[in-house]
Amino acid sequence: MPSWTEHAIWWQVYPLGFTGAPAxxxxxxxxxxxxxxxxxxxxxxxxxxxxxxxPIFAAETHGYDTVDHFRIDPRLGDDADFDSLVAEARRRGLRIILDGVFNHVGRSFQADERWFRRGSEGYEVFEGHQGLVALDHAEPAVRHHVAAVMNHWLDRGAAGWRLDAAYAVPASFWREVLGEVRARHPEAWFGGEVIHGDYARYVAESGLDSVTQYELWKAIWSSLNDRNLFELAWALDRHDGLLDTFVPLTFVGNHDVTRIATRLEDPRHLGHALAVLFTVGGLPSVYYGDEQAFRGLKEERAGGDDAIRPAFPAEPGGLAPDGTDVYRLHQRLIGLRRRHPWLVRAHTTAEHLTNTAVALRSRPRDGGGTEIVTLLNLGDEPHRFPIGQVDVAEPQRGVSDPAVVPAHGWSIVIQVTEEVGNSGKTGRR
Structure with a gap:
């Protein structure tokens, strides 16, 4: 994984929706x-x-039905607009990752018919969507095309690619393409959308740097809704196993799922979800609007994504003030993570676990030093955690004892391990 990604925290944006482009x-x-x-x-x-x-490339509708990978969608602008965005981002120290839709294309995509997979009833489509024609990844011309597209936009200043529906593409295809692209752009990063299955195996076989951690995403909101923190502990144990081989893409919201503020049945537990996201290993992303507690329900119907892909005002001053508290909370949690960059590869263990309370201890992979302990209480009464002496990083208001977390509260504390005498053992203070 390129070294710069060790510090990456993404703000994910769906540009067609964000800018209010026509459908x-x-x-x-x-x-x-x-x-x-x-x-x-x-x-x-x-x-x-x-x-x-x-997606920002020319498409028929929502952007995932691409018709020209080398052209900015006219609804969004042109090459000069892209170059300007890259330059302004770079001036502020920001990198840009692009969405590569290379499993399928729109119906009006122009290519030799050998580029497309055929079935018994004509061209195959992606998951029943008739407007998304599946590419034939065994065709060499398709491989050359994808590599050329990646190189073109990396040449223009992109830092990497998020590969849409990577799970539907043979892992061997990515390995061949990425070998060619990395030869020209060794510092580029490549992450894939993988929903189910053996994440670690797919990364190893494909050569991707990372894949999306949907298993942890589901466990976060589900465990909070069901008041079953054993589910979260189980998912984090599996998450640690992934971190032994790669750093997953972590999130509590994205362009394809119901917003976290809507998904959670108890609004008091939003902070719990965010605290987990920013104190466990991974490459975290914030889906635009989640940092303002936007709500939105994804529905399986035509236009069912509209509520989770809204337009934003012309500038930040146009946002409603009622999202300020959640925005400030994001700032504090992201700040904590940036002060402890080792969290990107941290391993997390669940301690003092019950259905409604858990202490999540995140520690550096090399052991020792600072440890971050995230305390979650979903119960109706305050909960005392037997955690010893700590420094409070994110306290609960009005609570003097950092080991006590109020009903439906959470906090983050810091413990430091140090050698005890000459025994070589470590202890926490």
Whole structure:
């Protein structure tokens, strides 16, 4: 994994929705991509280190039905708009990751018919979506095309790629493509969308740097809703196993799922979800609007993604003030993570575990030093954790004893391990 990604925290944006672009393709060029430039200082102030962009290439509708990978969607602008965004981001120390939709294309994508997979009833499509025609990844021309697209936009300043529906593509295809692209861009990063299955095996076989950690995403909100923190502990144990081989992409929201503020049945538990995200290993991302406690329900129907892909105002000053507290909480938690960059590869163990209370201890992989302990209480009464002497990193208001977490509260404490005498053993203070 490129060294710069050890400190990566992404602000994920779906540009077509963010900029209020029309739902279907238009021939005229509208320079909406520049709308994002007004939000770059906001991203820096939030504490993120880069933008993870959704589809920006010419497409028929939602962007995942690409018709030209070498052209910016006219609804968003043109090459000059992209170059300007990259330059303004770079000036602020921000990197940009692009969304590569290379499993399927839109119906009007122009290519030799050998590029497409055929079934008994014509061209195969992606998961029943008739507008998404599946590419044939055994065809050499497809491999050369994908490598050329990746190199083109990396040449123009992108820092890497998030590969859409990577799970639907043979791992061997990515390995061949990435070998060619990395020869030209050794510092580029490549992450894939993988929902189910053996994450570690897919990373090893594909050569990707990372994949999406949907298993942990589900465990976070589900364990909070069900008041079953054993589920979270189980998922974190599996998560630690992944960290032995790669650093997963972690999140509590993205462009394909119901927003976390809507998903959680008890709004008091939003902070719990965020505390877990930012104190366990992984490459975390914040989906635009989640940091403002936006709500939105994903529905399985035409237009069912609209509620989770809204337009943003022209500039940050146009946001409603009722999201300020959650924004400030994101700032504090991201700040904590940036002060402890070892968290990217931290291993986390669940201690003092009950259905409604747990202490999550995150420690550096090399052992010793500072440890971050995240205390979660989902119960209706205060809970005392037997954690010893600690420094409080994110306290609960009005609580003098850091070992006591109020009902439906959470806190983050810091413990330091040090050698005890000459025994070579370590203890916590």
């Amino acid at each position: 279907t393709a238009r021939p005229e060029v509208r320079h909406r991509l520049r709308h994002l430039e007004a939000w770059l200082d906001y991203v820096v102030e939030l504490g993120c280190s880069g933008l993870q962009l959704g």
